[in-house]
Amino acid sequence: MQTFHLPDVGEGLTEAELVTWHVKPGDQVAIDDVIAEIETAKSLVELPSPFAGTVGELLVQEGDTVDVGAPIITVAPASAAAPESHEPTGHGQPSAVAATPADGEGSGSVLVGYGSGSEAKTRRRKKPAEAPVASSVGVIAKPPIRKLARDLGVALADVRGTGPAGEVTRDDVLGHAQQASVFRNISTPERPAVRDEEIPVAAPSAPTAAVDARVEEIPVKGVRKATATAMTGSAHTAPHVSVWTDVDATRTMELVKRLKASPDFADIKVSPLLIVARAVLWAARRTPMINSAWVDGEGGVGAKIHVRNYVNLGIAAATPRGLLVPNIKDAQDLSMRELARALERLTVTAREGKTTPADQQGGTITITNIGVFGMDAGTPIINPGESAIVAMGAIRQKPWVVDGEVRPRWVTTVSGSFDHRVIDGDGISRFLADVASILEEPALLLD
Structure with missing residues (x-):
């Protein structure tokens, strides 16, 4: 019997929640058949089987939180499987003659990063125990940074150090752990008719231990845990300053209407967010410091500012899994149509819960669309590793007063938060004024 242990799927994770089994005892599986879905702090991940044969025992249940390296399933080798004609129930190919891995039972070496724990370490609605992380030998990082990485479940070997000597800094770890925003975008999942509630009730003999039945207890894990850690780190590290301005966006709404009617955009969803994205890209080119990052030096000495000549545009997204911030790589190079397509693809992927860790890494500036919730303005928290969020x-x-007359106009408020270590008030104001000017007159994009 071969035992498959929970692997590190390439995110430096220390634990994951087993969301769904795709197989059951007795099913036939081939190598690379999808046997389960797990949820990490960043994404849903499909687990392929490293073995071919007959499923023996499922060692953890759906909803369990499992440590990396813990055994999760056993599989009898294909040579011992019967009957011959069974079809796989996973998402892979038929397994009639598939071979097992060369290194044999219990190795699990097809996937990387897990050990050979003798018993499953699973938890349900309990505080996660500290778990081992991938080796960080050879990585330059101070002890507090190493502890932060352990607490966040980040493998230091996966983090690119931006310190003067190539060392990993606090911002590097926070940025790798989770790119997130306090505000959300896209859509809010529908609330189910019946909410899954766990209400502990004390025994009659211990009335002092009773929990108020009006209180619903929700464990903090996964995306929520990573978001809380990243946002706390950002708020306590970067000195935030927020500004906002009201904008006559009537011409933006007219442009959106024309684009929707254009044959070139017939197969693409167009919204005002497209014009805002273009405005942010245009304004960032005119004020490059907005798209920069603060890099700490040794002991606070020798700090640097990295001015990035590219824009990985983050869009804060409310998904069924929680808050995510995927970004569009090299958005500055995209045409209006290409940007619209990228925004649509990002939205659909986030709603389907298929946003990958790579999609969330490397962001340089973020947009959060609080307007979809009816909000006018706010003071969002900056994503770690960035200096601005709009x-x-x-x-x-x-x-609205136009040429001395009061007229009905489409009006919005554009606000943002900025890292005051990187950029001063004049630059912040100039950037936001540029964004507003594009929303007032999108024809400026032709300049």
Whole structure:
């Protein structure tokens, strides 16, 4: 009997929640058949089987939190499997003559990063125990940074150090752990008719231990845990300053209407977010410091600012799994149509819960669309590793003075938060004014 242990799927994770089994005892599986889905702090990941044969025992249950290296399933080798004609129930190919891995029972060496724990370490709605992380031998990092990485489940070997000597800094770890924003975008999942509640009730003999039945207890794990850690680190590290301005976005709404009617955009969903994204890219080119990153030096000495000549544009997204911030790589090089397509693809992927860790790494500046929730403005928290986040408010018809006359116009508020270590008030104001000017007159994009 071969035992498959939970692997590190390439994110430096120390634990994951087993969300769904795709097989059951007695099923036939081939190598690379999908046997389960796990949820990490960043994404849903499909686990392929490293073995071919007959499923023996499922060692953990759906909903369990499992340590990396813990055994999760056993598989009898294909040579011992019967009957011959069974079809696989996973998502892979038929397994009639598939071979088992050369290194034999219990090795699990097809996937990387897990050990050979003798018993499953699983937890349900309990505080996670500290788990081992991947080796960080040879990585330059101070002890507090190593502890932070352990707490966040980050493998230091996977983090690119930006310190003066190539060492890993606090911002490097936080940025790798989770790119997130306090505000959300895209859509809010529908609330189920019946909520899954766990209400502990004390025994009659111990009335002092009773929990108020009006209180619902939700364990903090996965995306919520990573978001909380990243946001706390950002708020306590970068000195935030927030500004906002009201904008007459009537011409933006007219442009969106024309684009929707254009044959070139017939197969693409177009929204005001597209114009905001273009405005942010245009404004960032005029004020490059907005797209920069603060890099700490040794003991606070020798700190640097990295000015990035590219834009990986993050879009804060509310997904069924929680808050994620995928980004569009090299967005500055995209045409209007290409950017619209990229935004649509990002949205669909996030809603389907298929955003990958790579999609969330390397962001340089973020947009959060709080307008979809009816909010006008806010003071969002900057994503770790970035220096600015722009919030787009709701677009409403309001009275607006035009040429000395009060007229109904489409009005919105553009706000944002900025790292005051990197950029001063004049640069912040100039950047946001540029964003506003594009929303007021999108024809400036032709400049």
